[in-house]
Amino acid sequence: MQARIIATERVHADRRDWRNLRGMLPYLWEFRGRAAVALMCLVMAKVATVGVPLTLKGIVDAFDGTKGQVLVLPLSLLLVYGALKLSNALFNELRDVVFARVRYRAMRRLSTRVLEHLHALSLRYHLERRSGAVSRDLERGTRSVSTILNYMAFSVLPVLVEFGLVAAVMLGRYAPIFALVTFGTVAVYVAFTLAITEWRMDYRHEMNRLDSLGNGQAFDSLLNYETVKYFGNERMEIDRYDATLAGWEEMAVKSQTSMSVLNFGQGAIIALGVTLLMVFASQGVVAGDLSVGDLVLVNALLLQLFIPLGFLGVVYRQIKYALADMDLVFKLLERRPEIADRPAARPLAPGSGGIRFAHVDFHYQPERPILKDLDFHIEPGQTLAVVGHSGAGKSTLARLLFRFYEVSGGRILIDGQDVRDLTQASLRAAIGIVPQDTVLFNESIYYNLQYGRPEATRAEVERAAGMAHILTFIESLPDGWNTVVGERGLKLSGGEKQRVAIARAILKRPRILIFDEATSSLDSHTEQAIQQTLAEVAEDHTTLVIAHRLSTVVDADHILVMAQGRIREQGTHRQLLEAGGHYAAMWDLQQREGSSAPAVNG
Template structure:
């Protein structure tokens, strides 16, 4: 009696202990890693690179002993008439080989990319120790009950048992040796050392209603990317959970019913995949019988089952039809939420962003929807079809056929996942290269005038060409590796089909099966090729969708640094009194921009801010609008701190006329109405008349319906500024901010714009940033700002009396450059 091949119970017990215990430990460690967050894998392994190589070679040696066992068994069975080992023993032998193959693959896979083996690798030591112990116990039992070799077959069998026992002892000795040399628990990994040596700390949660600026914006983003790269699949997919609420139609019962029906159709499609090849076998049997007549019903039933099958069949087409409104709902919800989120991010994000990359990421909003559809309606059905095939072959034919499908499925799926994972980084680089080329192209188009002014057409073409070349190089790597993958996938399936057909032909030849059974097997195996081919393509597509969605996810993970308090109340503007009290601010803590700025803008008065460029004038306006939060001090409007009110009410109470007014590529009416969409046309006309632009608009070819071009390029600088003034007048705010609104205009145009600004500022609190001092000579209060500090305050006449004053020097300097300059009133 050969215990290994004649007693199935012990073989089943060995396989059950190996798989059950190993998967149990794997699950526990994966859950622990998920609960505790991402961990450094190298620190967890404790073995180091050299011990890991030794362990990998040991596992390979164990796997080879099982290969020798299988070869020995096949040779002996072919040479020995009327003898065949128990089926369960053979299956367990193959499963043991498969187990150690998986362990070897997992130990060899040390990539940092998110992959299912990452969770295993962090549990590597405990799992492999368990496998060693289980193998040693069962192999010792097999060795003890193996008879003294009487022939070559039994000699090889005993040698394999002995080899595995010795290998387990050797592995235990390795573990004990290296455990004594294990690094101290106090040893820190490189990232930790770098963090502490540089003094960098994790950004603490910002107080409610305050900005979080302890770390630079780009540093936080890079840290997030690094932690995501080192996480497990569970945590990786969990990070996408913030996007999933926009995919489910929570408030639409009709669409929820569509989803339910689609799932039912999906299940029915799996049933049809079983019935079609089975019915073809019935038709074959009927045709093989003599004097049975024409099997009309059986043939028509087979055709009907075929009509139901596949994505192009009745079931698949109906499911696709019902899913259309669900998909459109998800796309609209996600794309609109993405734009809303980007617009809701703080000013610091928009200062650091590259417009082309953000736009490219927003265009990938549908990639998340595509990912869910592929997972639910393509990847899921493929795996289900394969699982059903294994069970069906076991019930209909033999355990050997199920084993063929199981091994084929594992090898095919693993090769697909592994090679695709290798291709992932190349795909990621390709996508990044495409984004870079898109950004270059976008920059050139958006800065059309600058390109033409500097005759830089050829330079931009070369720059874009270089970016495209980098993209094509990465694309070539991705496409070439795809061809390699297809060849390997075809080889795996063809080998499995060959084994299955030979087994079936053997059984048909000896009368164990019928010709109809052979047809069912061949049809079903051929039918499996389609989902397997789809699995390869779908997994690649799934990876592509994930990569495309990563940047969108990064945008969703961005959080505004300026947030409202939970109890923030709407701003109630009564007079428009603005007070800056000891305000200090810095974009970077190492370089302060404002230091202890104090001033009061009384209702109905004009406050002018003057000084050299970079002194902090524009920053004052930004923090008043609360694009940033002050580091110290406070800003109040009618005794209400701007940090205690809602952002919407704050910004709706303030009108802004910037230095360079950016208009939408739409009509004149749309651009003026943008300040107040509910305004009537008459209100728009009155605002345009007050801004002295109404008559000019009527001269346009289509009047108020004329399109202004991209960023308002069809209009002159003066026309754009007067439209901006009209927009501010239509808004009718209590507080007005004028940011060097006439600095880029000629003297004549400036005179007309200044008249419009006079009307706008009348009766309102106005804060004016002035480059030309002649425009603010009648301001109620002038603040001279230098290096972030208010160095002089007073009226125009008072400041001119200071012989060595900053304002006087600026005034004289401008007067010398333009002796004909005149004073224009701002009241």
């Protein structure tokens, strides 16, 4: 039963390999002319290669003639011999030069397509993935394209062409036994190589899995460097990584041992075939049916054929490994984006930015509803604040508005247009956000700020930085605007990162603004300055403020109080205090905490 399952899996894998190879064709089509020229150079090189032993036979046989022939004929043959050697080298190098553009352009196209596809996948996929493992899989997968093209053009096709030429010489010049032994040896060699390599692939697949797992663990531990240090868990991280590598080591040893078995078997088959052919050739010379030149020719042809054929076993294994790596990429490309533009999707029409959540339900998993019958609207130019305890579903509103997820029920409308009927690009271009957790690129501060609107001028970037109260800080740095902020912006404090995010949102000049705990990492003095800035920025925008700290929303036009995915209360700050409900209780609690807690520096 187990054998049947393994056989079925291998058949399925073979089908996927052929499908993946066909999937490479679009990446080659752009340079099909170059590929044809490279193929022609390949054939010419192999014609020259097979011509060398034929010329060598003529040289050897010429020495059996008269003295004059010895002085004249071998000299001309020697010149032909040298010309064939030179032609072989020339056409091989021309093939490499012509085919280089094909190979590297295919790598470039596939890499670009994979990155584009990753950006098209939903937020759910990116929250669940392991960055390190995906990075390693993509690296191996895109490299596999180059590996396969390289081996096909420089190893597999040359051997096939040469084998065809050698077969033609054998069948045309010698007894059938020579062709029979040659073809029989090749058939046994190929069958043995395929059988052993398929057996070894299980080890390779497991090595790849453990390699990606280990890389993901190492990447994750370094990404969370500070957390590891906080809890003193360096040894735990290293032990976890080492345990994964121990499994990888075991698979690698088994893979190497089985490769030695394969190499020895291949060598034995080749040695047996060459020995048999030389025996038959020697008998022919002794019987007078063959000349000494024929003996030299048979030996030279076999060496030319079996030397690359011996390497072909390694090539086959590498191609199988590359196909396994490529399969990871093509499986990723087959993954359909959860959120996609509808066929008739249209750009967001110009408007004033009114927002309506119409009886919206939402869940990440059906058994755990997040929002329940949420119904509210934000008038154009109005500021609406949403407050509540952690887990109330506040930040989910921003993700739904950006359409990172589809609502489970109800509708979200902007200026009366259902966001599901709009193109994602136009929808997101109309919304600017200052998130609670600002993550920056490992680039300069200027790059991160200008990211809000890449075509913005230097003056516009500086104006946005001034409005976000970060211009003075940037200019005080030794490298100024060229200061690199580190991975995820770790070289900046939480407050500095949020001010960059605020400046970035200002620079974008969106129709709708979302402030998701936008001042949560700022000290009291900076918060007051930023709140004034945010109020100025929001003046002509429809604004959604998501907050836990109630002091930041007292001036909002309308406030929603959420709990367990529902709206529990709503009104202005004064109305909610007078109502004496959830909001009033939260306000009193935060006022008492604020009066007793020291100021926090950003």
